Amino acid sequence: MAYITNPLVRHSAERDPEALSRHGKDPNAAIVLLAGDLPVLKAGEPGTGLLPASVLNRLPAYQEQVFLGFLQDKPVIATLVAPEAAELFHDDPDFVVENLRAIAVRDLVPAQELGTLAMAKSLLDWHARHRFCANCGAPTKHAQAGFRRDCAACGAQHFPRTDPVVIMLVTRGDKCLLGRQSRFAEKMYSCLAGFLEPGETIEDAVRREVFEEAGVRVGKVRYLASQPWPFPSSIMIGCAGEAETDDIVIDDTELEDARWFTRDDIRRMLDGVHDEFAAPSPIAIAHHLLREWMGS
CATH class of the missing domain: 3.90.79 (Nucleoside Triphosphate Pyrophosphohydrolase)
Structure with missing residues (x-):
């Protein structure tokens, strides 16, 4: 990664x-x-x-x-x-x-x-x-060697933020759920992902995002790995989830397509020899979630 x-x-x-x-x-x-x-x-x-x-x-x-x-x-x-x-x-x-x-x-x-x-x-x-200060709107100034911005008007201190994103490989038996957005490279399908919301656990964010985007209910969730993603400043929280339902209902405002893939599909996608579909780039955590599921 x-x-x-x-x-x-x-x-x-x-x-x-x-x-x-x-x-x-x-x-x-x-x-x-x-x-x-x-x-x-x-x-x-x-x-x-x-x-x-x-x-x-x-x-x-x-x-x-x-x-x-x-x-x-x-x-x-x-x-x-x-x-x-x-x-x-x-x-x-x-x-x-x-x-x-x-x-x-x-x-x-x-x-x-x-x-x-x-x-x-x-x-x-x-x-x-x-x-500018989110509290009062006044200009802020660089502080602590760049790791803080201070507002002289109201005294508020502002710290760099990182936005948590859950990204999950959802499986059911010997198949896994992947989706694609219109901005993706041609043929590429990837793990579903979404921002963690206030007051939400990682596990519940996984379940909510998968149901919202693909209509699939997820039960057990486990954490696997994380990756800084500087576009502009996120932390990708990689998880594995076990699906409890099969039927897919796509939210077409979020996804262009979503489908179940077999292990043979994923093996050929990772090897770059699938005729129809492509895996995410090895730089991305989604690629490694797929490899972990495949045991390689």
Whole structure:
């Protein structure tokens, strides 16, 4: 799975509030640079998303910085610049500007860097979307090295958010339930998923989402694994559920299609040889939920 490994000694809102001001100008710092929501990479085989601090000299300005933590005693600083700044790198063969999903699919950086890039993207996106206080509407200010925003008008403190999403492989005997949305790649079917609602357990969210989207009742639910999903900032909570009913009633506002698949279908989908259907990409937790069910 992509984005699950992050070797940083992470900073947090409870740690050193002056860390960014102290390390932000360190010439030995590593910079994770995003132009809008697109990471800027050093080209290579593989490349890297940890750029030298000198890259900041190419920029006329930046919008936000966050101190992410340390990597082998080297400070790591996430830096947000305007989307149009990507043009400064497009014609330079030493750099690559690409979206984070494609970076993972194409192995453009080492796997252990993907979690750091995901962390940077989620935090910088949160800053970009939370310039004003949700309590009183006044402008907020960067605090705690980027792990908090403070409102001077009402005193409210705002912390980065992560949205929990349940994603579940529902099975009944030797078949499993998958669905597809119109935005999916051609032929691809995946596990059903949905946001956890306030006051709801993970298990009940699984049951509710499956019934709402496909009309199937689910009984026993168990947790399997999780995955950060920085689009913009979710945590995918992977579960297995046991269906109690067979009939599918599709909510066509959520799904284009849903159907039961046999183990033979799933084996061929995972191997990429099915004539009609395709499995989710290996970067996604849905792919690994299917492999777990298949015992591989």
